[in-house]
Amino acid sequence: MRYFKSVTDIGDLKEAVREAMQVKANRFAYKKLGQDKTLLMIFFNSSLRTRLSTQKAAMNLGMNVIVLDVNQGAWKLETERGVIMDGDKPEHLLEAIPVMGCYCDVIGVRSFARFENKQDDYEEKIFNQFVKYSGRPVFAMETATVHPLQSFADLITIEEYKTVERPRVVLTWAPHPKALPQAVPNSFAQWMNAAGYDFVITHPHGYELSSEFTQGATIEYDQDKALAGADFVYAKNWSAYEDPNYGKVLSTDRSWTITTEKMALTNNARFMHCLPVRRNMIVTDDVIESERSIVIPEAANREISAQVVLKRILESL
Ligand code: CP
Numbered sequence: 001m002r003y004f005k006s007v008t009d010i011g012d013l014k015e016a017v018r019e020a021m022q023v024k025a026n027r028f029a030y031k032k033l034g035q036d037k038t039l040l041m042i043f044f045n046s047s048l049r050t051r052l053s054t055q056k057a058a059m060n061l062g063m064n065v066i067v068l069d070v071n072q073g074a075w076k077l078e079t080e081r082g083v084i085m086d087g088d089k090p091e092h093l094l095e096a097i098p099v100m101g102c103y104c105d106v107i108g109v110r111s112f113a114r115f116e117n118k119q120d121d122y123e124e125k126i127f128n129q130f131v132k133y134s135g136r137p138v139f140a141m142e143t144a145t146v147h148p149l150q151s152f153a154d155l156i157t158i159e160e161y162k163t164v165e166r167p168r169v170v171l172t173w174a175p176h177p178k179a180l181p182q183a184v185p186n187s188f189a190q191w192m193n194a195a196g197y198d199f200v201i202t203h204p205h206g207y208e209l210s211s212e213f214t215q216g217a218t219i220e221y222d223q224d225k226a227l228a229g230a231d232f233v234y235a236k237n238w239s240a241y242e243d244p245n246y247g248k249v250l251s252t253d254r255s256w257t258i259t260t261e262k263m264a265l266t267n268n269a270r271f272m273h274c275l276p277v278r279r280n281m282i283v284t285d286d287v288i289e290s291e292r293s294i295v296i297p298e299a300a301n302r303e304i305s306a307q308v309v310l311k312r313i314l315e316s317l
Pocket of ligand 1: 274
């Protein structure tokens with residue numbers, strides 16, 4: 001595997017989950033695979049889980065790891081071609097990327113949607129430049145439109161906790177004070193559809209996601225109806241995708257917060273969230289602290305999803 005961004009890059013999902021379980025059972029079995037290989041993790045945006053879990057996964061595989069926070073200590077980067085660089089950005093991404101490629105064997109990139117231009121975001125302008133100019137395998141640590149390491153970890157977690165072959169998985173929008181990207185729900189929809197679950201998405205009108213990702217899911221605008229019989233409730237906020245409201249907060253309606261009463265509508269569902277989560281906006285203290293909440297094992301599986309991806313990339317070098 002040279003690149004990892006879409007669910008299609010990982011191939012057969014059952015095989016990927018089987019491999020994840022093997023890695024989880026013995027995460028140091030491939031310690032020699034990454035010997036003398038260097039992972040460069042590039043963050044244009046903040047992170048706790050992705051940073052720690054991906055570094056841990058790389059160390060499990062025997063890799064060396066370099067972490068670069070582009071906005072802290074590196075030169076400010078110009079990303080637009082044709083700009084007269086007489087402002088506050090002394091380096092262009094088009095030199096920076098191949099230079100970064102000189103110092104490593106594999107590159108992970110985190111670059112969120114900027115909400116300046118929908119087309120640039122959905123064409124993955126930053127991530128694709130790393131693919132084109134780094135000369136290295138590149139994997140997504142959350143791009144403008146997707147967060148596949150999270151979705152793979154979510155899939156592993158659902159497979160571990162499900163009690164029926166084809167669970168009802170409900171992705172529900174929940175309120176948040178700031179405009180968040182669509183990357184997590186886009187990816188989650190893509191992976192849940194590919195897994196063949198009974199997959200439902202619920203959100204207020206105006207929060208429709210791109211059909212590129214949701215195709216195959218049931219869309220239900222009534223949250224209570226969507227939650228009825230759910231085996232897994234995956235809460236997440238996202239901003240509007242459709243024009244002319246792209247990247248905007250249209251609602252902070254707290255009646256969409258996941259509460260004990262909402263969870264009572266479900267089939268004793270497990271509660272999931274990718275974290276970080278704003279308590280009592282997205283989900284109440286009671287729900288996230290309940291024994292049905294699996295947000296911590298879900299986060300722990302980020303190490304496993306990252307390790308499977310890195311292992312496959314190393315095997316292809
Ligand atoms: N879920 C997730 O990607 O967490 P971080 O933003 O902390 O990496």
